[in-house]
Amino acid sequence: MTHSFDALIAMEDPADGAQSTSGAGLGGPRTVTARTHPAWANMVGPYGGATAAQALAGITSDPRAQGRPAALTVNFAAPVDEGTMEVVVDPVRTNRSNQHWTVRIDQESGTVLTGTALLARGRETFTDTELSVPDVPVPADVDITPYTMALPWMENYVFRIVSGPPTAASASSETVMWVSQAQRRPWDHVSLAAACDVFFPRIFARTGTPSPAGTVSYTVYFHTAPEALAAQGEHLLCRAAASRFHEGHFDQIGHVWGEDGELLATTTQLVYFKGV
Amino acid sequence: MTHSFDALIAMEDPADGAQSTSGAGLGGPRTVTARTHPAWANMVGPYGGATAAQALAGITSDPRAQGRPAALTVNFAAPVDEGTMEVVVDPVRTNRSNQHWTVRIDQESGTVLTGTALLARGRETFTDTELSVPDVPVPADVDITPYTMALPWMENYVFRIVSGPPTAASASSETVMWVSQAQRRPWDHVSLAAACDVFFPRIFARTGTPSPAGTVSYTVYFHTAPEALAAQGEHLLCRAAASRFHEGHFDQIGHVWGEDGELLATTTQLVYFKGV
Structure with a gap:
């Protein structure tokens, strides 16, 4: 199939x-x-x-x-x-x-x-990752987060939220979670481009409740080669936070790591929101 | 003139x-x-x-x-x-x-x-800035950084580097600096779009020496209204760091604050580099 x-x-x-x-x-x-x-x-x-x-x-x-x-x-x-x-x-x-x-x-x-x-084209150069990997339990030690919204696309992924759920108000919009595909498939740049958008809107993490919001601009910087991506395990470690909510928009800065701790992508969004 | x-x-x-x-x-x-x-x-x-x-x-x-x-x-x-x-x-x-x-x-x-x-169009909504302003001395207490490269565009700005100069190798690529216009002009979105690119390439801050590098993709998210920008003081507080250097590219995540501490922009780049 x-x-x-x-x-x-x-x-x-x-x-x-x-x-x-x-x-x-x-x-x-x-x-x-x-x-x-x-x-x-x-x-x-x-x-x-x-x-x-x-x-x-x-x-x-x-x-x-x-x-x-x-x-x-x-x-x-x-x-x-x-x-x-x-x-x-x-x-x-x-x-x-x-x-x-x-x-x-x-x-x-x-x-x-x-x-x-x-x-x-990939070229061999100086290589270093400055950003440290969040200190989190391995995926097997994090409970699968039950779906609170019946949205078809969410069933393509398995979410294990470590911190910053969309269901509790918080002074910080940061969410850290493990995400895997419900139906296993080796990672590639196109599926990573899809997965970098798995973060629910940061305003949910602030208010603890859903409200109208939609991404208007979406960016992914890919840090790695096809072979390295394909060799990654199924779980992605995903972290995102907003810098500022103002005048109906907020930004989101996100990072996505592979299961082995390799930084795979830096991803940003500008998101429209209302009703808050 | x-x-x-x-x-x-x-x-x-x-x-x-x-x-x-x-x-x-x-x-x-x-x-x-x-x-x-x-x-x-x-x-x-x-x-x-x-x-x-x-x-x-x-x-x-x-x-x-x-x-x-x-x-x-x-x-x-x-x-x-x-x-x-x-x-x-x-x-x-x-x-x-x-x-x-x-x-x-x-x-x-x-x-x-x-x-x-x-x-x-700006709309009144929930407003909050999550990112804290770097704790730095006021511009008047930071020495103007002398030019180390004779590049015409740099003469349009006055740089006061607080930390992370391009002339000293460091384990971190982070730079924090005050930047103002050499010839005063009220800030607007277009001049802010220009100023968000004032960061020298992050690889310089790592190695402490210039090497070939060039921005390939450049993004600015503007957090504020024209009136608020025009009312800002002359000095911008600018901070940027890379997440990862790999295969000839690095990302840069930057933030630019106004003199009064208002977060004006989130800015990111993907930068090509070689020779390192």
């Missing part, structure tokens, strides 16, 4: 040659078709991480792609409707060691996502 | 109507012309913050702009050549409370910058 994530990121090639990139050089927009998947639905429209993964998959599955994802930023411009979407990707610059892409997702209602991505 | 920053962000409207947006609705690309400014030159090409500011100014000066900058991400795709550049901006979605833009800068060599921006 196909993993629901593989079904989600499956891209249909342009039906006719006209939609495809011209033969004249490497650049130029190319449109592929994706569709929403019921297993990845959120309260309204799909889980943002799923749509971000579709945007990135449109790039990484492009025959012109060179290198592995290093940076991804997507802005959620409007609600994503259930059904098909056109993913328009364009490798605007291919340099010796990296490749710059733009991405846009269009539906009948108009553009629902805009974004940019950087692919890069 | 025109402030060099105002000269930098001056945009020439399209010379003929054909370049301008069509009358059919609010959306559609519009091209304005900007040019590099010698006062904002870096070692190779302009200071990245200057180019980011030009990208944002192309948006904020557009007659269709609604709201104040909330998020900006630009990717530096190729070196910016001295001279003119076309700034192509497009308000892809205008919602009730925000507006999503894409931006691209083209030169003769091709596309040199891609990006996205979010404008938003």
